[in-house]
Amino acid sequence: xxxxxxxxxxxxxxxxxxxxxxxxxxxxxxxxxVRALDGVSFDVARGEALGIVGESGCGKSTVxxxxxxxxxxxxxxVRFDGxxxxxxxxxxxxxxxxxxxxxxxxxxxxLDPRQRIADALGESIKVHGIxxxxxxxxxxxxxxxxxGLPPSAARRFPHEFSGGQRQRIGIARALALGPDLxxxxxPVSALDVSVQAQILxxxxxxxxxxxxxxxxxxxxxxxxxxxxxxxxxxxxxxxVEEGPVPAIFEEPLHPYTRLLKASxxxxxxxxxxxxxxxxxxxxxxxxxxxxxxxxxxxxYVMAQCKTVAPALQExxxxxxxxxxxFPAPAT
Amino acid sequence: MNVAAAARAxxxxxxxxxxxxxxxxxxxxxxxxxxxxxxxxxxxxVQQRETLALVGESGCGKSLTxxxxxxxLPAGVGRISAGxxxxxxxxxxxxxEASAQAMRGDRIGMIFQEPMTSLNPVLTVGFxxxxxxxxxxxxxxxxxxxxxxxxxxxxxxxxAAQRIDAYAHQFSGGMRQRVMIxxxxxxxxxxxxxxxxTTALDVTIQAQVLALLADLQQREGxxxxxxxxxxxxxxxxxxxxxxxxxxDVVESADVDAFFARPTHPYSxxxxxxMPRVDRSAAALAPIPGQVPTLPELPAGCxxxxxxxxRVDRCAERPPLMALAGSPGHSVRCWVRAP
Numbered sequence: 001x002x003x004x005x006x007x008x009x010x011x012x013x014x015x016x017x018x019x020x021x022x023x024x025x026x027x028x029x030x031x032x033x034v035r036a037l038d039g040v041s042f043d044v045a046r047g048e049a050l051g052i053v054g055e056s057g058c059g060k061s062t063v064x065x066x067x068x069x070x071x072x073x074x075x076x077x078v079r080f081d082g083x084x085x086x087x088x089x090x091x092x093x094x095x096x097x098x099x100x101x102x103x104x105x106x107x108x109x110x111l112d113p114r115q116r117i118a119d120a121l122g123e124s125i126k127v128h129g130i131x132x133x134x135x136x137x138x139x140x141x142x143x144x145x146x147x148g149l150p151p152s153a154a155r156r157f158p159h160e161f162s163g164g165q166r167q168r169i170g171i172a173r174a175l176a177l178g179p180d181l182x183x184x185x186x187p188v189s190a191l192d193v194s195v196q197a198q199i200l201x202x203x204x205x206x207x208x209x210x211x212x213x214x215x216x217x218x219x220x221x222x223x224x225x226x227x228x229x230x231x232x233x234x235x236x237x238x239x240v241e242e243g244p245v246p247a248i249f250e251e252p253l254h255p256y257t258r259l260l261k262a263s264x265x266x267x268x269x270x271x272x273x274x275x276x277x278x279x280x281x282x283x284x285x286x287x288x289x290x291x292x293x294x295x296x297x298x299x300y301v302m303a304q305c306k307t308v309a310p311a312l313q314e315x316x317x318x319x320x321x322x323x324x325x326f327p328a329p330a331t
Numbered sequence: 332m333n334v335a336a337a338a339r340a341x342x343x344x345x346x347x348x349x350x351x352x353x354x355x356x357x358x359x360x361x362x363x364x365x366x367x368x369x370x371x372x373x374x375x376x377v378q379q380r381e382t383l384a385l386v387g388e389s390g391c392g393k394s395l396t397x398x399x400x401x402x403x404l405p406a407g408v409g410r411i412s413a414g415x416x417x418x419x420x421x422x423x424x425x426x427x428e429a430s431a432q433a434m435r436g437d438r439i440g441m442i443f444q445e446p447m448t449s450l451n452p453v454l455t456v457g458f459x460x461x462x463x464x465x466x467x468x469x470x471x472x473x474x475x476x477x478x479x480x481x482x483x484x485x486x487x488x489x490x491a492a493q494r495i496d497a498y499a500h501q502f503s504g505g506m507r508q509r510v511m512i513x514x515x516x517x518x519x520x521x522x523x524x525x526x527x528x529t530t531a532l533d534v535t536i537q538a539q540v541l542a543l544l545a546d547l548q549q550r551e552g553x554x555x556x557x558x559x560x561x562x563x564x565x566x567x568x569x570x571x572x573x574x575x576x577x578x579d580v581v582e583s584a585d586v587d588a589f590f591a592r593p594t595h596p597y598s599x600x601x602x603x604x605m606p607r608v609d610r611s612a613a614a615l616a617p618i619p620g621q622v623p624t625l626p627e628l629p630a631g632c633x634x635x636x637x638x639x640x641r642v643d644r645c646a647e648r649p650p651l652m653a654l655a656g657s658p659g660h661s662v663r664c665w666v667r668a669p
Contacts, residue, residue, distance in 0.1 A: 055533035056504070162621050192388035193560065197604035197617035219533065222563075226606035226615060246611055263538040264608040265563025269586050271609065272567040282503070282536065 008082075009043035010213050011181055016040040016066055016076035018059075024286075034285050036062040037073065038237040041312070044181065049207060049214040051228035051245070053221060053260070057285050058234040060217045064183040067215070068100055069093065080181070098128055098177040105186035107170030111158040117144075117169055118154035124176050143172040148202060164195035171202065181213040188223060200227055221264045225249050233257045236285050236293040239312055243319035253321045255298045292324070300325055349376040350521040350554040351400070356414035358392070358399045360625070361407070367625040368412070370395050371578045375571075377522070377554040382545075384557045384569035384586075388601075390622050392578040393558045397524050400556065401441060402431040419521045437467040440515030440553075444527035446507035450499040456510045457483075457495035463517045482513040486543060505536035509543065516547065523548070526558040541568050562605060566590055571659075574598045577623065577633030580651060584660040594654055594662045597634045632664070640666045 018037040023029040036059045044050045052060045066073045069085055078085040080096060088096055104110050111120055121143055122136045131139050141151050147168040158166060167187060174182050184203070188196040204227060206212050218224050224231055225245055232242040233254065241254040252258045266272075282297070283289050289296050295305040304324055312322040315329065358370035370392040377383045385393040398404050400416050402423055416423040419438045423431060435441070443449050451459060460482055461475035470478065476495070483491035486509040499507055508528060515523060525544065529537040545568055548555055557569060565572050565586065572589045574582040574597065582595040593599045603616040620637045623629070629636055635645040644665045652668040654660040662668040 055535065164621065192622065193562075193601055194388060194604045194618035195621070197606070197615040198619075200606065200615055201617055220606075221534075221608040222606040225608055225611070249608065249611070259535055261608060263534040265534075265537075265561060265567050266607060266609050267562040267566045267590060267602055267605060268609075269566045269590050282505075282533070284503075 010046045010048075010081055011044040011067065011215070012077075012079040013043070013063075013067060014041045014077045014079075016063065016073050016078065018062055018066055018071065018073045022286075032286050035237050035288060036285060037066065037076075039076070040234070040237070040239055041076075042232050042239065042242060044213050044215060046180065046213055047207060047211040048230065049216050049228040051224035051231040052215060052217045052234060053219065053224050053231060054234035055219060055260075055282065057236070057282075059237040059285070060234050061185055063234075064102060064185055064215060064217060068097075068102060068183065094128075099180045100183070101174035101177065101179040101181075102183040102185065103167075103170050103174045103187045105189050107166045108158060108163075110170060110173075111166070113158055115157070116154070117156055117158070120158075120169070121154075121173055121176055124173070128177055130177060139176070143175055146175065146206075147172045148198075162195075163191055164198060167191065167199050168202070171199075171206070175206070175210075178210075179212070181215070183215045183217070185217045186219070187216075189218065189220065196223070203227065221249075221260060233260065236283065236288045238293065238309075238322065239320075240294065240322045241320070242312065243316075247316075247319060253315065253319075253326055254294075254323050255300055255325075256294045259297070292322075349378050350419050351377040351556060352415075352417040353396075353400065354415045354417075356396065356399060356416065357412045358395050358404065358409060359412045360395070360409045362625060365626075366410075366412075367628075369409075369578050369625055370399065372414070373573075373575075373580055374414075375573060375580075375583070377556055379521075379552045379554055380549060381571065382548065382555040382557055382569045384559055384565040384572045385575060386559060386562060386565055386572060386601075387575035388560060388622055390577075390624070391575040393575050394526055395578075396575075397526050397556065397558050401435060401439060401524060402426075402428075403435075433467070436463045436520075437518045438520050438522065440518070440520035440523045442508070442511045442515050442523070442525045442528045444530050446504070446511045446531075447499060449511060450507060452499055455496045455498060456502070460510070460513050460517055463514065467518050478517070479513070482517055483510075485516070485547070486510075486513045488513075503536075504532055505540060508532065508540050512540075512543065512547070516551065519551065521552075521554060522556065523553045524556045524558070527560070528557070529564065530559070530561070537564075544568070562602060574601070577628045578625075579633050579663060581634065581663045582661070583651065584654075584657070588657050588660045592654075592657060592660070594657075594660070594667050595634075595664050596638050596640050596667065600637075640664075642666060 016037050017039055020034045020036055021031050022034055024032050040063060052063060054060045065071045067078050118140050121140045125131050125136050125139050140154055144153050149168050188199050216228055228245050231245050231248055232239045235256050241257045252261050291307045291309055292305045295301045302324060310322045310324045312320045313328040315321050315326045354374050356370060356373045357368055359366040360369045373396055375383060385396060387393050399411055411424055418434060457479045460479035464470045464475040464478055480491055480495055488506060488509050529540050532540060569586045572584060572586050573580050576597045582598045593602055600618045604618055606615060618637055631646040631648045635641050649663050649665045651661045651663045654662050654668050
C-alpha cells in the first residue's frame, strides 16, 4: 500500500513553466501570452498514481505534454528515473519514450482507421525492436489478453469497436513497449459510467501487476479519489494543493479545492451540491488575476492575496498548500 | 400488462393539467432498412415547477424521447410509431409541422449540451435571443432587443448591455449556456427540455448553471424535463427520476425514494459503478459487457444479458410494476418487483 516508501521518485518535476503566445482578436489580431504553466513541481513514485485535477485552462494537459517533451517548457526540469528529459539526446529520448507512454481521452482519434489492431499494436513493437517475426503477433495477443480483449480483435479495424473497447486498445498500445509511467489524459471522460468503471478497474490491475506509475489527468474528483493515491490540484497554471488522496478529500484546505469538492455532484439527495449563485466567469489564463489567482472567487480573501502569490509549502507531513490562510508551521 | 395500463391511465388522469404529458410513446429508428423500437411505451407527466430527470447511458433512448417530444426526429430515420405527447394541452403528435414549429421555441424551450453548436457564430447573441420574440410574438425589433437585454440580465450575464452585440465565440462555455437559456426562455415557455445542459461545463460552472436553472424554474413556473447521464446531478436538482435502459423505462420514482432504495438491478449497478467524491476508494463494481446495440437487444427484459439476477422468466418482457411499500415507485423487473 505504501508505494512511496522507496524514497527516490520515478518522476521529478521542478518549477515547470510554459507560456504560449497566441494571436487573438479581429480584425487586427493582437498577440497575447497564455501562461499555461507557472512553476509546477511534483513527484511521482514507482507504482503510484498521481491525479492532476482542475478545470479547463488550468494547464493540466500541458503538464503531460511538457513532461513527455512533446512541447518544450520555458523553465524548470523534468527528471525521469534520474535522467534529465529536457537534455536527453535523440537516442536517449527514444529509450525514454519506451518507458513513458500516454493514453488519450479519445483513442479513436489516435488510431489509424485503416490499420488493423494487430498492425497498430505491432508497429511500435517492431520499430523499437522489442520483438521480430512471429514473436510480434505473440506479443500482440498477450497485450490484447492483458487488457481484456479477445484474440479475434487483432484482425479487426478500430471502427468495429465500442468506445470502451477502443480505450482498451489505446491502453494496450501504451503498454506495448513496457513503460514504467503512463500519462493518462482524461482516459475515462468520454465513457459511460458502467464502462468507465471497467476501465478504472483494468488500470488499477495494471498498476499493481506491472508496478506502473500513472499521472492521471482528470476533471472528475470522484474518479481521482477512486484511482489515485496522491493528488495535485491546479488552478490557472499553478499547483494550489498537493498531498495524499484520503487527507485531501476528507479535509481539503485550499478554498479552491473546497469549492471543487462542494461542486461535485453526489448521488444522494440529502447532500446535494452547493448550488452556487455567485456571478461571474472564471478568470482566463490570458489575463490571470494578480497575487493568488483564485482571490476574486475566494470567500476568505485578504488584502495580501491580491498582491502576493502564496508559495506552495508543506503545512502537514506530505501535504502542501499555496494559500495565505495556511502559513508553513515554524520549525 | 394490466398493471402497467392501469398505472398509465391513473397517471394520465392525475396529470390532465400537467404542462407536459407523454403517454405510451414508442419511437422507432431505421437501421439498414429495418425499423427498431428505440423507445418503448414510455409514459410520464411533468408538473409546473417540477423537474423530471431521464437518466441512462448512451443509446438508452433518453435523448430520442426528448427529440420526440420536441418533434425533431430526423425524417425518414426516426418516427413516433405509437403514443401521444401533450404540451400545454396541445396534442403534438396530431399537430401539423407548421403548428409544431409554432409550439417549439414558444411553449417548449430547449437547451442542449454544447451551446457552441446550437448558436449561430455569425449573428450577435442579442439578435439570436430577440429572433424568437419577433417570430413567435410579433414584436418589433426595438421591443425584442429590449426584452433580449432583460433576458440576459435574468440569466445573470455580467455587463449584459455591453455584450448584447457580442458573438458566441466571445463568451466562455458557461456564459454561452446562459445565452442558450435566455433564448429558450424568451417566449416564456411552459416546458423546458434540457438535454445534458451542463455536461460540457466545468464542475464549478455546472453548479452555477444548475442553480440558475432551478431559480428560473421556480420564478417562471417551468416544467423541466432534464436528460442526463449524471446521477449526482439528478440527486441535486430533480424531483422525480426515470431510469431508461435499451429504450425501456426500468425504474420510475421520486428522487428521495430512488436513492434510498434503487431497486432495478440496472439502477443498482449504475450507482455501484459510479466513483464518488464523498467516499473513499470502495471497490467499484463495473457492469459486465457493453450496452447492446439496437439490433442486438434481447427480447423480454432488455437488461437480462448483463444482469446478475437473471431468471428464465426474463425472456418475457416484464411490465412496469408498482413497488410495494414505496408509493409512486415502479420497477420493470420480475425478480425485484414480483
